[in-house]
Amino acid sequence: MEIAIWAGFLLMVIGFLALDLGVFNKKDHVIGFREALRWTLVWVAVSMVFGGAVWFLYENRIAGFGGRPEELGLDAGATVRGLDAFFAYLTGYVVEYSLSIDNIFVIALILQTFKVPRELQHRVLFWGIFGALLMRAAMIGAGAVLIHQFEWTMYLFGAILLFTAGKMALQGDDHMDVHDSWTVRTARKFYPVTKEFDGNKFFTILADGRKAMTPLMLVLLLVETTDVLFAVDSIPAVFAVTTDPFLVFTSNVFAILGLRSLFFALAGALDKFRYLKPALVVLLAFIGVKMVLAHHVKISPTLSLGVIGLILGTGVAASLLRPSGLLAPSGTAGAGAAEAPGGEDDRAP
Numbered sequence: 001m002e003i004a005i006w007a008g009f010l011l012m013v014i015g016f017l018a019l020d021l022g023v024f025n026k027k028d029h030v031i032g033f034r035e036a037l038r039w040t041l042v043w044v045a046v047s048m049v050f051g052g053a054v055w056f057l058y059e060n061r062i063a064g065f066g067g068r069p070e071e072l073g074l075d076a077g078a079t080v081r082g083l084d085a086f087f088a089y090l091t092g093y094v095v096e097y098s099l100s101i102d103n104i105f106v107i108a109l110i111l112q113t114f115k116v117p118r119e120l121q122h123r124v125l126f127w128g129i130f131g132a133l134l135m136r137a138a139m140i141g142a143g144a145v146l147i148h149q150f151e152w153t154m155y156l157f158g159a160i161l162l163f164t165a166g167k168m169a170l171q172g173d174d175h176m177d178v179h180d181s182w183t184v185r186t187a188r189k190f191y192p193v194t195k196e197f198d199g200n201k202f203f204t205i206l207a208d209g210r211k212a213m214t215p216l217m218l219v220l221l222l223v224e225t226t227d228v229l230f231a232v233d234s235i236p237a238v239f240a241v242t243t244d245p246f247l248v249f250t251s252n253v254f255a256i257l258g259l260r261s262l263f264f265a266l267a268g269a270l271d272k273f274r275y276l277k278p279a280l281v282v283l284l285a286f287i288g289v290k291m292v293l294a295h296h297v298k299i300s301p302t303l304s305l306g307v308i309g310l311i312l313g314t315g316v317a318a319s320l321l322r323p324s325g326l327l328a329p330s331g332t333a334g335a336g337a338a339e340a341p342g343g344e345d346d347r348a349p
Contacts, residue, residue: 001063006246013133013253021126028119028200036264043258047093050254051086054247058085071244073299084302088242091305092251095241095287097262098312099234100255102168102280103226104263110222114215116197123200124216125260128223135228136252139235144245157236158291164233165284168277183225184218193218237284240291241304272319279315283308 058066059082066080072088074080107128111121146153187193191203192212198204202217238248286307290299 002065005057005063005065009250013257016257017126017130021123028123030118031122031261031264033265036261039261040258040265043254043261047254047258048090050250051089051093054089054250055082055086058082065246068244072242072247073304085244085247087302087305088244089247089251091241091308092238092247093255094305094308094312095237095283096234096252096255097258098283098308099230099237099280100259100262101266101276103230103259104266106226107223107263110219110226114219116216116219120197120200120216122260122264124220124223125263127220128227129256129260131220131224132227132231132256133253135224136231136235136256137249139231140245140249140252143235143239144243144248147239147243154239154291157239158288160236161233161240161284161288161291165281165288168284169281181222181225183221187213187218187221233284236291237287240287273316274322275315275318276312279311282315283311286311 057063058080061067066082066085069078069080069084070076072080072084074084107125111124116124143153143157147157192206192210194204194206194212194214196214197216198214200216201214202220204212204214206212235248235252238251242248290297290304
């Protein structure tokens with residue numbers, strides 16, 4: 001029964017992706033702000049509906065879900081309520097979604113640097129998200145095995161988060177040269193790369209018959225490697241909330257599925273939230289400490305969600321109350337997606 005539920009969830013995700021690219025976005029088009037905002041709200045609503053399904057599964061102990069209270073930060077032998085599972089899922093979703101905002105800065109820089117036409121940005125992000133889902137599944141599976149086999153893994157993950165928080169607090173907003181990145185240099189060793197785009201193709205054929213990458217393929221590779229780097233932080237952060245593999249994976253998947261529409265909705269406005277990055281630093285530090293103390297201090301998912309909401313809410317509120325002296329990260333202004341909205345047809349980004 002448990003395998004059937006996992007399989008059903010994966011089929012549902014595949015169905016979402018098929019509808020996205022095969023129906024709503026069969027033709028390349030420019031994603032406008034209002035369209036992106038509408039679909040961001042749709043993805044959030046779908047994620048919350050699935051949260052209701054999580055509540056039902058764990059409340060009724062279906063297929064054994066909810067039988068391991070320690071995975072939700074509860075004492076061994078405690079009764080897992082559907083509400084506990086829902087809050088753990090919701091907290092993991094909020095953590096992953098909020099940490100994705102830093103990823104959006106980098107994606108915007110990549111798209112701007114390679115001058116990706118706005119009508120092609122959704123396609124490259126779609127395949128980037130598809131690859132991210134596969135990599136996240138493998139990383140979450142490995143992380144779950146490590147945590148259940150070796151208790152010290154929690155301390156390691158906590159140390160990674162604290163290190164990342166310190167690094168984010170100290171680093172500036174220097175321009176990142178994506179053209180000279182390891183990913184681009186390695187790709188050029190295997191294939192020649194054209195200077196011009198060839199529609200929405202990732203590969204093209206040169207006049208001499210050789211197969212070559214287009215700049216769109218380089219952008220896709222950069223988006224994929226960027227997600228791996230961010231996953232090293234975000235996945236341990238969700239494991240700090242719950243070590244239940246189903247809750248970790250499903251909350252990650254829904255946050256990633258909504259990342260594309262969030263990008264198009266916020267890429268041109270991220271520089272206005274000047275205190276959001278400090279809030280993310282505090283968020284990572286809190287989760288890192290929580291993970292280090294996981295075997296000594298039990299913090300319920302409900303309390304975690306409240307603290308995380310307070311941290312992010314303070315960052316957003318401070319940004320809105322003190323909007324002067326905006327701190328725009330170098331290289332992100334415009335980013336293709338930040339231009340005036342284009343078409344407003346109701347297709348899912």
